[in-house]
Amino acid sequence: MKVLLLSLVLLASGLPVRADGSFLRYLQVTAGQGEPESEFILGLAYRDGWDGKLKPGTTAAKWHELAGELNDLRPALVLGLLQRENDRVGRDVAKSLAYLNEAATHGDNYARVLLAEMLLEGDGVPADWRRGMAWMQKSAAAGFAPAQFRLGVIYLVGDKSTPKNEIEALAWFIVAAESGSKTAGEYRDERTQQLGRDAARLAIKRSRALRAKS
DSSP, X not given: OHHHHHHHHHHHHOOOOOGGGOHHHHHHHHHHTTOHHHHHHHHHHHHHOBSSSOXXXXXXXXXXXXXXXXXXXXXXXXXXXXXXXXXXBOOOHHHHXXXXXXXXXXXXXXXXXXXXXXXXXXXXXXXXXXHHHHHHHHHHHTTOHHHHHHHHHHHHHOOSSSOOOHHHHHHHHHHHHHTTOHHHHHHHHHHHHHHOHHHHHHHHHHHHHHHHHO
16 A cells, blocks of 8 residues: 555654655545545544544544554554654545545455445444445445454344344354454354354354455
C-alpha cells in the first residue's frame, strides 16, 4: 500500500516533511487519484474529526481495533504521522461517507467493514440492512478475516432481517480463524465445544463451501 510504504519511509528516516508536503496533503492528493487507502483514511478523519488524538469510540479507534485482529500496524503508523505533522481535520459526515464509499468501491476492505457496520447499526446514517450486509459479504468474499468474523457474529445473534443460524455462524468463525483472526479462533473453539461434534461437522462442511466462494 502506498500510504504504508510512505509511513515506513518517513518514520525510518526521521526526516521532517515540508509544510507544503504534509501527510494530510499527501492523502488528499492520492485520494483524488483514486488511492483506496488514502480515501479510507480521509473518510475516518472526517467522520469524527481529527485533532491529534485517538479517541475511544471513534471510527479511527474502530480501525485500530479491527487491525489488531490481524496484527496490522497501519493504524499506529498512519495516525502517528497525522499526529506528528500536527494535521487537523474538522468533522464532516457527508465528506466522510463520500470518501468511505469511494474507498469501499475501490476495494479497501477496512472501509467496507466500517461502512457496513454504520449501515447495519444506523450509526450516523439511515440504517440500511441490505446495503450493510452487501458490503460485509463483499469484504468477506475477498478473504478479509474481520468481515468474516462479523458475519459469524451476525448469524450467531440473529435479528428480524437475519435469522439466527448457529451452524452458519460457526462456519464463518472457522473461515475467519483460517484467514488469521485470533478472535474468530476463540469463538470457533467455544462454539464447537458448546454445539457438539455433529454440528461441528456440518459447520466444517459449510466453511469449505464458503471458502471455495472466496
